[in-house]
Amino acid sequence: MRLSLHADYALRTLMYLAVHDGHRSIGEIARAYAISKNHLMKVAQRLVTEGFVEAVRGRSGGLQLARAPSQINVGQVARALEETRSFVECFNPATNSCVITPACQMRHVLAGGLEAFFRHLDRYSLADLTKDPSAVRESLLTPSADPQRE
Structure with missing residues (x-):
């Protein structure tokens, strides 16, 4: 299983916000990870x-966590950001055209695997991912521009 870039960037954004106080701009976060600001x-x-x-708009605005890191479950984030209905064609009845679907058990096997994956992620919070905030901050790229100007 591979997380989509969308879910990967979401978890990284949450980690960034967890180890920094106050509101942080999207530009600041994008620069710290060297990723696309638009994405x-x-x-x-x-x-x-x-x-x-x-999210708070304006000069002193930006993003901040809506809850404490210990209250943000990694499994919930992954479920919210991942599109699993189209993991394989037969997961989505509206677009499924596979002729062996009535006899095939692959959908059930894969669904069980996905559920096991999410259950494993459910065991962790954002706080678990950022146990050493200073180490996470030190690993990030230093923003080159003033974040207040974003």
Whole structure:
């Protein structure tokens, strides 16, 4: 199983916010990870919609966690950001055209594997991913521009 870039960037954004105080700009986060600001804007919007992050507009605005890191479950984030209905064609009845679906057990086997994957992630919170905040901060790229100007 491979997480989509969307889910990967979402988890990284949450980790960044967990180890930094106050509101942080999307540009600052994008620079710290050397990733696309435009793509990260879509991810941030989804994180806000799902209730993991709060967004404040304006000069002193930005993103911040909506809850404490210990209250943000990694499994919930992955479920919210991953599109598993189309993991294989037969997962989506509306678009499934596989002729062996009535006799095939692959859908059930794969669904069980996905559920086991998510159950494993359910054992961890954002706090678990950022147990050593200073080490996480030190690993990030240093933003080159003033984050307040984003």
